[in-house]
Amino acid sequence: MPYKNQVASKGGHSDIVKNPDVALFLGECDYMKEPSEEEANEIVSSFIDAPLNGKLPSKVVASDASKFSEPISGKFPSTQIGYVKVSLVLIDVENYNGLTPIGSRYVDPFKVAAIHRNADAFSFTLPGSNITYKKASSVANGFRLAIYEQLSNSKTTVSKDGSYNVRKLLFEMNTILPKPLLVVKHCPSCKNILPSTHDDGFVFSDSSDKINCPNCGESVYYTDSLRIHEEISDFGDNSSAITRFMNAVEHLIMATLIKMLADLQPKALSDMAFIIDGPLAIFGQPARLHSRLMALYAQIAAKLQEKGYEPPIIVGLQKDGQLMEHARALSRFIRGNTFKLVDDEYRFRHIKGSTSKSDNFGHETYYGQDFIFKTSSGKTFVVGMPYPFETKASKATFANDKANIDNYQNMIGRAFDVIRHFEFDLYENAVVPVALAHRHASISLIPGGKILELVSRNGLG
Numbered sequence: 062m063p064y065k066n067q068v069a070s071k072g073g074h075s076d077i078v079k080n081p082d083v084a085l086f087l088g089e090c091d092y093m094k095e096p097s098e099e100e101a102n103e104i105v106s107s108f109i110d111a112p113l114n115g116k117l118p119s120k121v122v123a124s125d126a127s128k129f130s131e132p133i134s135g136k137f138p139s140t141q142i143g144y145v146k147v148s149l150v151l152i153d154v155e156n157y158n159g160l161t162p163i164g165s166r167y168v169d170p171f172k173v174a175a176i177h178r179n180a181d182a183f184s185f186t187l188p189g190s191n192i193t194y195k196k197a198s199s200v201a202n203g204f205r206l207a208i209y210e211q212l213s214n215s216k217t218t219v220s221k222d223g224s225y226n227v228r229k230l231l232f233e234m235n236t237i238l239p240k241p242l243l244v245v246k247h248c249p250s251c252k253n254i255l256p257s258t259h260d261d262g263f264v265f266s267d268s269s270d271k272i273n274c275p276n277c278g279e280s281v282y283y284t285d286s287l288r289i290h291e292e293i294s295d296f297g298d299n300s301s302a303i304t305r306f307m308n309a310v311e312h313l314i315m316a317t318l319i320k321m322l323a324d325l326q327p328k329a330l331s332d333m334a335f336i337i338d339g340p341l342a343i344f345g346q347p348a349r350l351h352s353r354l355m356a357l358y359a360q361i362a363a364k365l366q367e368k369g370y371e372p373p374i375i376v377g378l379q380k381d382g383q384l385m386e387h388a389r390a391l392s393r394f395i396r397g398n399t400f401k402l403v404d405d406e407y408r409f410r411h412i413k414g415s416t417s418k419s420d421n422f423g424h425e426t427y428y429g430q431d432f433i434f435k436t437s438s439g440k441t442f443v444v445g446m447p448y449p450f451e452t453k454a455s456k457a458t459f460a461n462d463k464a465n466i467d468n469y470q471n472m473i474g475r476a477f478d479v480i481r482h483f484e485f486d487l488y489e490n491a492v493v494p495v496a497l498a499h500r501h502a503s504i505s506l507i508p509g510g511k512i513l514e515l516v517s518r519n520g521l522g
């Protein structure tokens with residue numbers, strides 16, 4: 062993804078925009094425009110001084126997810142296999158031994174290559190388009206099976222003994238809120254109304270993660286509750302389902318890691334930061350995961366605070382999207398070292414191009430609050446931090462609660478310190494883990510769980 066020197070393009074419009082019909086149509090539309098100098102100055106007047114905490118975490122874990130869809134043969138370009146890769150890299154903030162030797166602008170290409178090579182830590186292969194897996198009766202049924210197998214196997218393990226993995230996390234998150242997560246109302250295969258013995262649909266447990274449909278006999282899996290297969294069609298392009306899977310699995314792997322550290326190394330966890338690419342949100346069919354992640358992180362923060370430790374710093378870093386485009390357009394007007402908590406009012410006045418604000422922006426998707434932050438040296442970032450609440454109360458109440466800066470305590474200053482420390486690297490580089498590894502020693506977190514040793518070996522544990 063382009064990140065360097067990325068500014069709103071003025072010369073890049075296609076001729077379509079100049080077409081008189083289109084221009085007339087656009088005149089009837091509301092959309093995000095570059096603010097005038099007067100508007101911009103009015104907008105940035107609500108930015109306030111950015112807090113400083115003064116202490117960096119000793120370790121940072123950054124994730125990067127990517128997906129690929131490839132035709133299996135040149136003769137059948139629409140028959141594709143999908144591949145998702147989630148890389149996790151651990152950065153040792155105290156150890157300056159990164160990709161760039163001290164005092165040099167030279168980046169060691171061998172070290173960059175090593176990060177990329179080792180970073181295929183978590184990989185998933187999925188049927189793309191026109192492929193049925195294991196003789197399934199449809200492309201979608203094969204896709205469901207592939208997701209079930211790959212989210213359940215040792216590939217998603219972050220601990221050495223295999224006891225911390227995405228499957229375990231999903232079953233823990235199943236009961237974290239009153240309404241269970243792992244329930245499927247209708248059989249994804251036959252879609253028929255189920256007999257009365259299945260009034261609640263298919264309800265899964267750790268010992269029963271696969272149930273046969275009494276109507277059609279097809280297997281229904283606990284992972285079907287994530288609904289990722291719903292975008293799969295027998296003949297179409299399945300890349301949007303694979304994108305949803307990638308988004309969900311990146312957040313789930315990070316959460317599995319944080320949960321393990323909360324259980325086994327809470328002190329080390331409190332001295333760590335986690336950076337996820339993109340907003341703290343789950344979009345599309347698996348969106349219901351977002352409320353579980355929100356509850357999980359709030360519970361972990363409470364647990365650590367009980368023990369006298371600060372919660373870990375969890376940050377979603379946005380490199381593109383509407384909010385980042387807005388921040389870029391505004392950047393030259395924002396004073397250095399100031400920030401803005403992006404509340405619903407702000408979002409709908411300045412970003413959404415809509416005149417009425419929603420009840421609670423991101424109610425079904427977001428588990429973190431977005432902030433625009435400009436550093437003293439003039440770099441502008443859009444960062445998300447987990448909402449410090451277990452659940453979203455009523456929409457109106459939550460819209461106010463999430464916008465109250467006091468609720469974030471010193472989370473904001475701690476997260477900004479991490480951004481300040483890495484700002485130049487983050488600004489120049491597209492891939493977050495590689496960017497962070499520029500100055501500091503970094504280790505790819507290959508499955509097999511060496512993370513516990515890594516955080517405890519240095520006397521953190």
Ligand SMILES: [Zn+2]
Pocket residue numbers: 248249250251252253274275276277278279
């Ligand atoms: Zn069925």
